[in-house]
Amino acid sequence: MTEIRETQVLVIGGSLIGLTCSLLLSSLGIEHVLVDRRPHTSDHPRARLYDRRTMELLRRFGVQREVEVTGIGDLWTRQNRWIHSLTGPQIAEVPTESFQMAPVDYSPSMPVMGAQDLIEETLWKAAREQPAAEVRFYTNAEDLEQDADGCSANLRDRDTDQVEQVRARYVVAADGVNSATRELIGCPLGGQTFDVYMQDILFEADLSRWVGNRVGGLLFMLTRYGMGVYQPMDGALRWRVQLPNWDPERGDLPVETAREYIVEAVGVDASELDLEIQSIRPWRFIAGLSKHFSNGRIFLAGDAAHAFIPTGGMGSNAGFSGAHNLIWKLAYVLQGHAPDSLLDTYEEEHRPVAEHRVALSIENGQLAANIVRTYMSDGDMAEAERNCHQYGSYEGMIMAYEYRSALCQAETEPPPTVENEHRDFIPVVRGGRRAPHAWLDPQRALSTLDWFGTDYVVVICGADEAEGAAWRSSVDDYRARGFPIRIEQMLHATNTPYAESEAVIVRPDGVVAAHTVRGDSRSPSELLDRYLPLIRRGR
Numbered sequence: 345m346t347e348i349r350e351t352q353v354l355v356i357g358g359s360l361i362g363l364t365c366s367l368l369l370s371s372l373g374i375e376h377v378l379v380d381r382r383p384h385t386s387d388h389p390r391a392r393l394y395d396r397r398t399m400e401l402l403r404r405f406g407v408q409r410e411v412e413v414t415g416i417g418d419l420w421t422r423q424n425r426w427i428h429s430l431t432g433p434q435i436a437e438v439p440t441e442s443f444q445m446a447p448v449d450y451s452p453s454m455p456v457m458g459a460q461d462l463i464e465e466t467l468w469k470a471a472r473e474q475p476a477a478e479v480r481f482y483t484n485a486e487d488l489e490q491d492a493d494g495c496s497a498n499l500r501d502r503d504t505d506q507v508e509q510v511r512a513r514y515v516v517a518a519d520g521v522n523s524a525t526r527e528l529i530g531c532p533l534g535g536q537t538f539d540v541y542m543q544d545i546l547f548e549a550d551l552s553r554w555v556g557n558r559v560g561g562l563l564f565m566l567t568r569y570g571m572g573v574y575q576p577m578d579g580a581l582r583w584r585v586q587l588p589n590w591d592p593e594r595g596d597l598p599v600e601t602a603r604e605y606i607v608e609a610v611g612v613d614a615s616e617l618d619l620e621i622q623s624i625r626p627w628r629f630i631a632g633l634s635k636h637f638s639n640g641r642i643f644l645a646g647d648a649a650h651a652f653i654p655t656g657g658m659g660s661n662a663g664f665s666g667a668h669n670l671i672w673k674l675a676y677v678l679q680g681h682a683p684d685s686l687l688d689t690y691e692e693e694h695r696p697v698a699e700h701r702v703a704l705s706i707e708n709g710q711l712a713a714n715i716v717r718t719y720m721s722d723g724d725m726a727e728a729e730r731n732c733h734q735y736g737s738y739e740g741m742i743m744a745y746e747y748r749s750a751l752c753q754a755e756t757e758p759p760p761t762v763e764n765e766h767r768d769f770i771p772v773v774r775g776g777r778r779a780p781h782a783w784l785d786p787q788r789a790l791s792t793l794d795w796f797g798t799d800y801v802v803v804i805c806g807a808d809e810a811e812g813a814a815w816r817s818s819v820d821d822y823r824a825r826g827f828p829i830r831i832e833q834m835l836h837a838t839n840t841p842y843a844e845s846e847a848v849i850v851r852p853d854g855v856v857a858a859h860t861v862r863g864d865s866r867s868p869s870e871l872l873d874r875y876l877p878l879i880r881r882g883r
Contacts, residue, residue: 347509351377351478352678354497354512356485356525358382360391360460361646361663362518363467363479367405368671370474372798372852374678377510378471379483379499385468388546388623389460389584392575393443393561393657395742397778398664399453400854404797410466414458416561416579418445421457424562424736426715429611430554435566436715436729440736441767443561443657450743450771451781452791457561459577460660488515488528490641514674515642518663521630523648529639533651535632535702543587543597544625547606549617550581554610561736564712565609571716572609585609586654597624629653629709631702637691643670650698655708656735658701661742666694669747672798672852673877681827682877686751693747693776701741704766708735739769746776751851751877753858771841773859779803779850780841782834792834792842796854800829800876802868803848805837811862815847818868827876828852849875 355365358380366378394402394411402408415421421443426435445454456463472479484500486507495515499508517525526533563574565585573586587597587605599621606621607614630651637649646663670690676682711732718728740762746752753775762768771780784790795801802819804812812833822829837843846864849857849871857875860866 348496349377349499349508349510351375351510351512352514353377353674354485354495354510354515355379355518356488356515357518357520357523357646357648358468358479358481359386359518359520359646360464360467360660361667362516363464363471364401364664364667365516365518365645365671366471366477366479367467367474368667369675370471370476371404372672372675372679373476374675375476377478377480377499377512379485380481381484381502383482383502385464385481386461388544388625389462389577390544390625390654391460391463391657391660392457392577392584393661394456394458394463394664395442395657395661396448396451396453396455396739397742398661399456400451400781400793401664401668403453403793405467405470407466407470408453411456411458411463412445412454414462414466414578415445415456416458416576420559420576420579421445421455421561423560424564424712425558425560426564426566426719427558428566429609430551430558430563430565431611434558435719436725436732437560438715438729438732438735440561442738442742443736450769452783452788452793459582488525488642490515495641513641513678516645516670516674517642517648518645518667519648521647521651523644525642526634526644526648529642529644531634531636531639531644533630533632533634535630535651536706538629538631538653540588540629541591542627542629543602544627545585545587545597545602545606546577546622546624547583547585547602547619548581548622549583549606549619551583551610552580554612564716566716566719567605567608569605569608571713572605574609596626599624631706633695633698633702637666637695638687643674643687643690645670650702652702653705653709655705655712656738658705658708662698662701665697666690668853669694676828676852676877680879683879686877689749689751692749693751696748697745700745704734704738704741708732711735734766737767740765740767743769743771743778746774747855748776751857751875752776752855753875773841773845773848773856775856775858777856779848779854779856782837782840782842784834793854795832796850796852798828798852800827800852800857801850802829802831803842803845803850804831804833805842805845805847807833807835811846815868818872821869822872822876827878829872829876
């Protein structure tokens with residue numbers, strides 16, 4: 345009789361989001377197997393921007409500094425530019441505050457604009473080191489099936505052709521925009537497929553003498569071949585360009601044609617440019633969401649769940665936030681802390697966030713193209729630039745979205761008023777929002793965000809022991825029943841977003857479940873009973 349490998353979770357796909365799922369599962373003590381059909385991690389980077397929320401998550405894994413050093417830095421990330429060529433006139437310039445690798449007072453982390461292959465390798469190394477994980481590349485997951493108790497699959501080693509049967513309680517499919525798992529479970533990708541075909545070209549060249557001080561996270565080059573998007577990958581020699589409108593019926597883009605396009609964009613004679621093209625990859629504009637994010641015991645994550653136009657870093661960062669939302673819920677169900685119905689809140693909470701970002705990714709593409717149209721028609725360039733500001737300035741969207749479900753307190757008061765909800769952000773304690781960051785030590789090494797990750801946490805705001813006594817008693821009661829919850833006391837809450845709060849209940853993903861102010865009539869046990877996903881409540 346063939347021996348069947350038993351595990352708690354099977355993760356299909358080992359790119360950015362699959363590896364993040366693995367690291368989250370390991371941090372929560374969940375044994376799992378991750379498989380990826382590729383022989384190694386990405387060698388042609390696509391994702392390039394890791395926003396502030398994503399970097400806060402990577403901080404939890406202990407890889408934040410390692411990822412930061414791959415970034416192109418502060419100067420390159422302050423603006424996007426539209427120019428005729430590196431030696432030609434500039435058309436437009438738009439600031440990109442949400443790209444800028446610079447510290448802010450409301451987060452311990454900075455966004456990073458860096459190459460996916462380097463970040464993916466960092467996550468891969470970290471994932472492989474975890475005792476709870478078995479990470480297997482060059483392995484296919486085949487014949488995936490599910491029943492009432494779990495999921496079965498055959499894992500085929502593509503090198504030896506040996507097959508191992510695996511049985512898992514749940515499956516997380518992070519197998520990309522062309523996800524075979526998504527089709528298998530009957531959750532097709534809905535949305536828009538655009539007749540825009542792109543060629544991704546990765547190349548090395550020293551362009552510094554032509555770039556000069558016209559640095560930018562994205563350089564939109566308007567040449568006779570059309571508008572190519574040139575992207576510094578390391579701020580030195582490594583570049584990527586996305587070229588539109590290559591007819592797929594003509595086959596792959598020839599290397600010599602790619603070389604001609606790049607030389608034209610630099611604006612020099614070919615003899616002046618030492619250029620090495622490393623790889624070329626075709627792709628097509630697709631934007632939309634899977635019909636559902638799960639079917640039974642199989643869950644979709646990352647591009648398998650939602651596809652984006654690559655404008656402003658929406659796609660991969662939505663994948664990180666979705667994984668952060670899902671994995672703690674799987675862990676709590678597997679560990680017997682919460683009922684199966686907790687898993688329904690993954691789609692309930694994450695889908696509206698992803699839907700909003702998909703729409704913005706389409707809109708951003710239109711706004712970027714509108715700058716060129718406005719220029720060509722002698723229109724109002726100042727207005728076109730203002731309208732495109734949201735392309736790289738969206739702190740409100742990143743930091744201030746609020747989950748809506750039974751797991752989070754519904755607020756009766758509106759959020760703080762800001763001039764632009766998409767762009768502006770004021771940190772505040774609100775149900776469904778990310779719990780605010782505040783430094784806990786003079787050295788600025790420990791953040792409130794470092795408290796969150798495995799347990800529910802009740803943050804007692806202030807040094808008054810008497811105020812926290814009732815909360816401590818209630819938390820001790822739930823801990824005695826085996827629920828993972830603990831107290832953290834913020835001794836110096838004054839001059840922080842926690843100043844008006846008495847206690848804040850925070851989920852393992854760092855989201856505020858509920859909060860009280862001094863004099864609140866609701867008791868600690870009432871709030872905990874209401875907002876903890878307890879099995880005895882049947883939720």
